[in-house]
Amino acid sequence: MTALPSKPTPRPGVLDIAAYVPGTQDVTGRNRVHRLASNETPLGPSPAAIAAVKASADHLQLYPDGSATMLRTAIAAQFGLNADRIVCGAGSDELLNLLAQAYIEPGDEAIYTEHGFLIYRIAILGTGGIPVVAPETDLTASVDAILAAVTPKTKLVFLANPNNPTGTYLPFSEVRRLHSGLPGHVLLVLDAAYAEYVRHNDYDSGIELVATSDNVVMTRTFSKIHGLAALRLGWLYGPADVVDAINRIRGPFNVGAPAIAAGAAAIADQTFVDTAVAHNEEWLPWVTRALEQLGLTVTPSAGNFVLVHFPDADGKRAADADRFLLDRGIILRRVAAYGLPNALRMTIGDEEANRDTVEALRAFLDTET
Protein backbone atom coordinates (compact mmCIF):
# COMPACT_ATOMS: atom_id res chain seq x y z
CA MET A 1 0.00 0.00 0.00
CA THR A 2 1.39 3.42 -0.96
CA ALA A 3 1.81 5.87 1.86
CA LEU A 4 -0.74 8.66 1.90
CA PRO A 5 0.62 12.20 1.67
CA SER A 6 0.84 14.09 4.95
CA LYS A 7 -1.00 17.11 3.59
CA PRO A 8 -3.56 17.96 0.90
CA THR A 9 -1.98 17.57 -2.54
CA PRO A 10 -3.23 19.23 -5.74
CA ARG A 11 -4.14 16.95 -8.64
CA PRO A 12 -1.43 16.13 -11.19
CA GLY A 13 -0.73 19.11 -13.45
CA VAL A 14 -1.73 21.87 -11.06
CA LEU A 15 1.79 22.49 -9.76
CA ASP A 16 3.12 22.42 -13.34
CA ILE A 17 1.19 25.61 -14.01
CA ALA A 18 3.24 28.78 -14.23
CA ALA A 19 0.69 31.25 -12.82
CA TYR A 20 -0.47 33.81 -15.40
CA VAL A 21 1.45 37.06 -14.95
CA PRO A 22 -0.76 40.02 -15.90
CA GLY A 23 0.72 43.10 -17.54
CA THR A 24 2.20 45.73 -15.25
CA GLN A 25 -0.61 47.98 -14.00
CA ASP A 26 1.16 50.96 -12.63
CA VAL A 27 4.39 52.84 -12.31
CA THR A 28 4.48 54.38 -8.86
CA GLY A 29 5.31 58.02 -8.35
CA ARG A 30 4.06 59.21 -11.72
CA ASN A 31 0.99 61.23 -12.42
CA ARG A 32 0.92 60.47 -16.14
CA VAL A 33 1.22 56.87 -17.22
CA HIS A 34 0.50 55.26 -20.58
CA ARG A 35 -0.89 51.77 -19.91
CA LEU A 36 -0.28 49.85 -23.12
CA ALA A 37 0.31 46.42 -21.61
CA SER A 38 -3.08 44.71 -21.51
CA ASN A 39 -4.84 45.57 -24.79
CA GLU A 40 -7.31 47.77 -22.93
CA THR A 41 -9.13 50.33 -25.08
CA PRO A 42 -8.04 53.97 -24.74
CA LEU A 43 -11.68 55.03 -25.25
CA GLY A 44 -13.10 53.81 -21.93
CA PRO A 45 -16.49 52.09 -21.75
CA SER A 46 -19.63 53.15 -23.63
CA PRO A 47 -21.50 55.91 -21.72
CA ALA A 48 -24.55 53.64 -21.88
CA ALA A 49 -22.62 50.91 -20.04
CA ILE A 50 -21.48 53.35 -17.36
CA ALA A 51 -25.07 54.48 -16.81
CA ALA A 52 -26.23 50.86 -16.57
CA VAL A 53 -23.63 50.06 -13.90
CA LYS A 54 -24.60 53.13 -11.90
CA ALA A 55 -28.27 52.17 -12.05
CA SER A 56 -27.46 48.65 -10.86
CA ALA A 57 -25.61 49.98 -7.80
CA ASP A 58 -28.88 50.59 -5.94
CA HIS A 59 -29.74 46.87 -5.97
CA LEU A 60 -26.50 45.16 -4.97
CA GLN A 61 -28.30 43.17 -2.24
CA LEU A 62 -30.02 41.05 -4.90
CA TYR A 63 -28.57 37.98 -6.57
CA PRO A 64 -28.23 38.45 -10.32
CA ASP A 65 -30.33 36.58 -12.89
CA GLY A 66 -28.36 33.33 -12.98
CA SER A 67 -29.08 32.82 -16.67
CA ALA A 68 -28.23 36.41 -17.65
CA THR A 69 -31.28 36.46 -19.90
CA MET A 70 -31.24 40.19 -20.59
CA LEU A 71 -27.61 40.00 -21.72
CA ARG A 72 -27.99 36.83 -23.79
CA THR A 73 -31.03 38.35 -25.48
CA ALA A 74 -29.14 41.54 -26.28
CA ILE A 75 -26.18 39.60 -27.71
CA ALA A 76 -28.49 37.37 -29.73
CA ALA A 77 -30.28 40.40 -31.17
CA GLN A 78 -27.02 42.09 -32.11
CA PHE A 79 -25.59 39.07 -33.97
CA GLY A 80 -28.77 37.30 -35.08
CA LEU A 81 -28.13 34.30 -32.83
CA ASN A 82 -30.24 31.90 -30.81
CA ALA A 83 -30.01 33.14 -27.19
CA ASP A 84 -30.33 29.55 -25.91
CA ARG A 85 -26.93 28.77 -27.37
CA ILE A 86 -25.12 31.58 -25.56
CA VAL A 87 -23.44 31.22 -22.16
CA CYS A 88 -22.05 34.26 -20.33
CA GLY A 89 -19.05 34.08 -18.06
CA ALA A 90 -16.84 36.08 -15.71
CA GLY A 91 -14.56 37.02 -18.58
CA SER A 92 -13.95 34.66 -21.45
CA ASP A 93 -11.16 33.27 -19.26
CA GLU A 94 -13.80 31.59 -17.12
CA LEU A 95 -15.47 30.10 -20.18
CA LEU A 96 -12.17 28.79 -21.57
CA ASN A 97 -11.51 27.11 -18.22
CA LEU A 98 -15.03 25.66 -18.06
CA LEU A 99 -14.66 24.23 -21.58
CA ALA A 100 -11.42 22.54 -20.56
CA GLN A 101 -13.01 21.27 -17.34
CA ALA A 102 -15.98 19.82 -19.18
CA TYR A 103 -14.14 18.15 -22.07
CA ILE A 104 -10.63 17.23 -20.93
CA GLU A 105 -10.03 14.28 -18.60
CA PRO A 106 -6.72 13.70 -16.81
CA GLY A 107 -4.32 12.22 -19.36
CA ASP A 108 -6.22 13.62 -22.37
CA GLU A 109 -4.39 15.87 -24.78
CA ALA A 110 -5.41 19.37 -25.85
CA ILE A 111 -3.67 21.44 -28.51
CA TYR A 112 -2.77 25.11 -28.69
CA THR A 113 -0.23 26.88 -30.87
CA GLU A 114 3.39 27.86 -30.21
CA HIS A 115 2.75 31.52 -29.36
CA GLY A 116 -0.90 31.06 -28.44
CA PHE A 117 -2.68 32.79 -25.54
CA LEU A 118 -1.24 31.36 -22.31
CA ILE A 119 -4.57 30.90 -20.57
CA TYR A 120 -5.03 27.78 -22.73
CA ARG A 121 -2.03 26.03 -21.21
CA ILE A 122 -3.24 26.92 -17.70
CA ALA A 123 -6.77 25.68 -18.45
CA ILE A 124 -5.47 22.38 -19.85
CA LEU A 125 -3.06 21.70 -16.97
CA GLY A 126 -5.76 22.65 -14.47
CA THR A 127 -7.87 19.71 -15.61
CA GLY A 128 -4.97 17.24 -15.50
CA GLY A 129 -4.78 17.28 -19.29
CA ILE A 130 -1.61 17.27 -21.36
CA PRO A 131 -0.86 20.46 -23.31
CA VAL A 132 0.35 19.75 -26.84
CA VAL A 133 1.97 22.71 -28.57
CA ALA A 134 1.64 22.93 -32.36
CA PRO A 135 4.47 24.88 -34.04
CA GLU A 136 3.58 28.08 -35.87
CA THR A 137 4.85 29.39 -39.21
CA ASP A 138 5.87 33.06 -39.33
CA LEU A 139 4.26 33.63 -35.91
CA THR A 140 0.96 32.37 -37.34
CA ALA A 141 -1.01 29.25 -36.43
CA SER A 142 -0.46 26.44 -38.92
CA VAL A 143 -3.46 24.26 -39.71
CA ASP A 144 -1.19 21.49 -40.96
CA ALA A 145 0.84 21.54 -37.74
CA ILE A 146 -2.30 21.49 -35.57
CA LEU A 147 -3.75 18.56 -37.53
CA ALA A 148 -0.41 16.74 -37.34
CA ALA A 149 -0.52 17.09 -33.54
CA VAL A 150 -3.88 15.31 -33.24
CA THR A 151 -3.71 11.84 -31.67
CA PRO A 152 -6.38 9.44 -30.42
CA LYS A 153 -6.06 11.19 -27.03
CA THR A 154 -6.85 14.69 -28.36
CA LYS A 155 -10.07 16.15 -26.95
CA LEU A 156 -9.85 19.88 -27.62
CA VAL A 157 -8.08 22.50 -29.77
CA PHE A 158 -7.78 26.13 -28.63
CA LEU A 159 -7.22 28.66 -31.41
CA ALA A 160 -7.09 32.41 -30.80
CA ASN A 161 -8.10 34.17 -34.00
CA PRO A 162 -6.60 36.74 -34.13
CA ASN A 163 -3.98 35.53 -31.69
CA ASN A 164 -2.61 37.43 -28.73
CA PRO A 165 0.32 38.34 -28.46
CA THR A 166 1.25 37.96 -32.14
CA GLY A 167 -1.75 39.77 -33.68
CA THR A 168 -1.75 37.32 -36.60
CA TYR A 169 -4.94 35.66 -37.83
CA LEU A 170 -6.08 32.75 -39.95
CA PRO A 171 -8.37 33.42 -42.92
CA PHE A 172 -11.67 31.66 -42.56
CA SER A 173 -10.87 29.17 -45.32
CA GLU A 174 -8.04 27.92 -43.08
CA VAL A 175 -10.31 27.67 -40.03
CA ARG A 176 -12.71 25.63 -42.15
CA ARG A 177 -9.88 23.39 -43.29
CA LEU A 178 -8.85 22.91 -39.67
CA HIS A 179 -12.40 21.98 -38.70
CA SER A 180 -12.74 19.56 -41.63
CA GLY A 181 -9.54 17.78 -40.62
CA LEU A 182 -10.51 17.28 -36.96
CA PRO A 183 -12.29 14.14 -35.79
CA GLY A 184 -15.91 14.88 -34.85
CA HIS A 185 -15.35 14.29 -31.13
CA VAL A 186 -12.61 16.93 -30.86
CA LEU A 187 -13.94 20.30 -29.66
CA LEU A 188 -12.58 23.29 -31.61
CA VAL A 189 -12.62 26.45 -29.48
CA LEU A 190 -12.28 29.65 -31.51
CA ASP A 191 -11.30 32.52 -29.21
CA ALA A 192 -12.37 35.65 -31.08
CA ALA A 193 -11.48 38.22 -28.39
CA TYR A 194 -10.34 40.73 -31.02
CA ALA A 195 -12.88 39.94 -33.76
CA GLU A 196 -14.38 43.44 -33.84
CA TYR A 197 -11.02 44.98 -34.72
CA VAL A 198 -10.30 42.77 -37.74
CA ARG A 199 -10.54 44.57 -41.09
CA HIS A 200 -9.88 41.70 -43.49
CA ASN A 201 -12.50 40.37 -45.88
CA ASP A 202 -11.23 36.81 -45.50
CA TYR A 203 -11.77 36.82 -41.70
CA ASP A 204 -14.77 35.44 -39.83
CA SER A 205 -15.14 35.00 -36.09
CA GLY A 206 -16.70 31.57 -36.55
CA ILE A 207 -20.38 32.22 -35.84
CA GLU A 208 -21.52 30.37 -38.95
CA LEU A 209 -19.24 27.42 -38.31
CA VAL A 210 -20.68 27.10 -34.80
CA ALA A 211 -24.19 27.21 -36.20
CA THR A 212 -23.52 24.44 -38.72
CA SER A 213 -21.45 21.95 -36.70
CA ASP A 214 -21.55 20.00 -33.44
CA ASN A 215 -17.97 20.52 -32.28
CA VAL A 216 -17.15 24.23 -32.61
CA VAL A 217 -17.43 26.91 -29.91
CA MET A 218 -16.68 30.62 -30.30
CA THR A 219 -15.75 32.77 -27.31
CA ARG A 220 -15.98 36.56 -27.17
CA THR A 221 -15.14 39.17 -24.56
CA PHE A 222 -16.38 42.52 -23.31
CA SER A 223 -12.87 43.30 -22.02
CA LYS A 224 -11.37 44.64 -25.22
CA ILE A 225 -13.32 46.77 -27.68
CA HIS A 226 -16.22 47.29 -25.24
CA GLY A 227 -13.87 48.57 -22.55
CA LEU A 228 -15.39 46.54 -19.68
CA ALA A 229 -12.33 44.58 -18.54
CA ALA A 230 -12.87 45.60 -14.89
CA LEU A 231 -16.29 43.93 -14.82
CA ARG A 232 -15.06 40.51 -16.06
CA LEU A 233 -17.51 39.58 -18.79
CA GLY A 234 -17.38 37.24 -21.76
CA TRP A 235 -19.70 34.93 -23.68
CA LEU A 236 -19.63 31.83 -25.79
CA TYR A 237 -21.77 30.62 -28.65
CA GLY A 238 -21.85 26.87 -29.05
CA PRO A 239 -23.78 23.74 -29.96
CA ALA A 240 -26.73 22.97 -27.67
CA ASP A 241 -24.91 19.99 -26.09
CA VAL A 242 -21.86 22.07 -25.20
CA VAL A 243 -24.05 24.85 -23.80
CA ASP A 244 -25.87 22.26 -21.69
CA ALA A 245 -22.60 20.85 -20.33
CA ILE A 246 -21.18 24.27 -19.46
CA ASN A 247 -24.42 25.35 -17.78
CA ARG A 248 -24.19 22.28 -15.53
CA ILE A 249 -20.71 23.08 -14.22
CA ARG A 250 -20.63 26.87 -14.12
CA GLY A 251 -21.40 28.73 -10.94
CA PRO A 252 -25.14 29.46 -10.81
CA PHE A 253 -24.45 33.20 -10.45
CA ASN A 254 -21.16 33.44 -12.31
CA VAL A 255 -21.89 36.86 -13.82
CA GLY A 256 -22.78 39.82 -11.58
CA ALA A 257 -25.75 42.12 -12.12
CA PRO A 258 -23.65 45.23 -12.94
CA ALA A 259 -21.84 43.20 -15.60
CA ILE A 260 -25.09 41.89 -17.08
CA ALA A 261 -26.54 45.41 -17.26
CA ALA A 262 -23.36 46.96 -18.67
CA GLY A 263 -22.90 44.21 -21.24
CA ALA A 264 -26.45 44.54 -22.53
CA ALA A 265 -26.00 48.30 -22.90
CA ALA A 266 -22.55 47.97 -24.50
CA ILE A 267 -23.48 45.36 -27.08
CA ALA A 268 -26.33 47.57 -28.32
CA ASP A 269 -24.12 50.66 -28.63
CA GLN A 270 -22.91 50.09 -32.17
CA THR A 271 -21.90 53.74 -32.55
CA PHE A 272 -19.40 53.31 -29.73
CA VAL A 273 -17.96 50.15 -31.28
CA ASP A 274 -17.71 51.88 -34.68
CA THR A 275 -15.77 54.74 -33.07
CA ALA A 276 -13.35 52.29 -31.47
CA VAL A 277 -12.87 50.47 -34.77
CA ALA A 278 -12.20 53.77 -36.55
CA HIS A 279 -9.67 54.77 -33.89
CA ASN A 280 -7.83 51.50 -34.35
CA GLU A 281 -8.02 51.72 -38.12
CA GLU A 282 -6.26 55.06 -37.92
CA TRP A 283 -3.64 54.30 -35.27
CA LEU A 284 -2.73 50.65 -35.86
CA PRO A 285 -1.17 51.44 -39.29
CA TRP A 286 0.32 54.68 -37.94
CA VAL A 287 2.06 52.93 -35.02
CA THR A 288 3.18 50.05 -37.25
CA ARG A 289 4.77 52.38 -39.81
CA ALA A 290 6.33 54.67 -37.21
CA LEU A 291 8.00 51.74 -35.46
CA GLU A 292 9.19 50.29 -38.76
CA GLN A 293 10.68 53.67 -39.64
CA LEU A 294 12.73 53.39 -36.44
CA GLY A 295 14.20 50.20 -37.88
CA LEU A 296 12.16 47.82 -35.70
CA THR A 297 10.34 44.80 -37.06
CA VAL A 298 6.59 44.77 -36.40
CA THR A 299 4.42 41.71 -36.97
CA PRO A 300 1.38 42.75 -39.06
CA SER A 301 -1.53 42.79 -36.58
CA ALA A 302 -5.25 42.32 -37.02
CA GLY A 303 -5.96 43.36 -33.41
CA ASN A 304 -5.56 46.46 -31.25
CA PHE A 305 -1.90 45.81 -30.45
CA VAL A 306 1.40 45.18 -32.19
CA LEU A 307 4.27 42.82 -31.50
CA VAL A 308 7.55 44.72 -31.80
CA HIS A 309 10.79 42.80 -32.30
CA PHE A 310 14.19 43.95 -31.12
CA PRO A 311 17.26 42.83 -33.05
CA ASP A 312 19.14 40.50 -30.70
CA ALA A 313 17.96 37.00 -29.97
CA ASP A 314 18.75 36.78 -26.25
CA GLY A 315 16.15 39.31 -25.19
CA LYS A 316 18.49 41.85 -23.62
CA ARG A 317 17.44 44.67 -25.96
CA ALA A 318 13.73 44.06 -25.37
CA ALA A 319 14.28 44.00 -21.61
CA ASP A 320 16.38 47.19 -21.78
CA ALA A 321 13.74 48.91 -23.92
CA ASP A 322 11.04 47.86 -21.47
CA ARG A 323 12.95 49.38 -18.55
CA PHE A 324 13.71 52.54 -20.55
CA LEU A 325 10.00 52.99 -21.32
CA LEU A 326 8.90 52.21 -17.75
CA ASP A 327 11.24 54.95 -16.51
CA ARG A 328 9.25 57.31 -18.75
CA GLY A 329 5.84 56.06 -17.57
CA ILE A 330 5.13 53.92 -20.63
CA ILE A 331 4.05 50.36 -19.88
CA LEU A 332 4.35 47.77 -22.65
CA ARG A 333 4.17 44.01 -22.23
CA ARG A 334 7.10 41.61 -21.99
CA VAL A 335 6.23 38.42 -23.85
CA ALA A 336 9.15 36.12 -22.97
CA ALA A 337 6.64 33.70 -21.41
CA TYR A 338 5.18 33.31 -24.91
CA GLY A 339 8.52 32.22 -26.32
CA LEU A 340 9.18 35.75 -27.58
CA PRO A 341 12.02 37.04 -25.38
CA ASN A 342 13.19 39.63 -27.92
CA ALA A 343 9.81 41.26 -28.42
CA LEU A 344 7.44 43.62 -26.61
CA ARG A 345 3.71 43.92 -27.17
CA MET A 346 2.26 47.41 -27.43
CA THR A 347 -1.46 48.14 -27.20
CA ILE A 348 -2.75 50.87 -29.52
CA GLY A 349 -3.45 53.79 -27.21
CA ASP A 350 -4.78 57.29 -27.64
CA GLU A 351 -2.90 59.69 -29.88
CA GLU A 352 -0.68 61.02 -27.09
CA ALA A 353 0.27 57.55 -25.86
CA ASN A 354 1.09 56.36 -29.37
CA ARG A 355 3.22 59.39 -30.19
CA ASP A 356 4.99 59.38 -26.80
CA THR A 357 5.83 55.69 -27.14
CA VAL A 358 7.28 56.07 -30.62
CA GLU A 359 9.35 59.05 -29.45
CA ALA A 360 10.58 57.18 -26.38
CA LEU A 361 11.61 54.21 -28.49
CA ARG A 362 13.41 56.55 -30.87
CA ALA A 363 15.34 57.95 -27.89
CA PHE A 364 16.08 54.43 -26.66
CA LEU A 365 17.46 53.32 -30.01
CA ASP A 366 19.56 56.51 -30.27
CA THR A 367 21.15 56.16 -26.86
CA GLU A 368 21.84 52.46 -26.83
CA THR A 369 23.51 51.86 -30.15
Ligand SMILES: *Cc1c(COP(=O)(O)O)cnc(C)c1O
Ligand atom coordinates in the same frame (compact mmCIF):
# COMPACT_ATOMS: atom_id res chain seq x y z
C1 LIG B 1 -7.91 39.52 -23.62
C2 LIG B 1 -8.14 38.16 -24.18
C3 LIG B 1 -9.24 37.42 -23.77
C4 LIG B 1 -10.27 38.03 -22.87
O1 LIG B 1 -10.19 37.61 -21.61
P1 LIG B 1 -11.33 38.06 -20.57
O2 LIG B 1 -11.26 37.00 -19.56
O3 LIG B 1 -12.63 38.05 -21.31
O4 LIG B 1 -10.97 39.40 -20.09
C5 LIG B 1 -9.44 36.17 -24.31
N1 LIG B 1 -8.59 35.68 -25.24
C6 LIG B 1 -7.54 36.38 -25.68
C7 LIG B 1 -6.69 35.81 -26.75
C8 LIG B 1 -7.28 37.64 -25.15
O5 LIG B 1 -6.23 38.33 -25.57
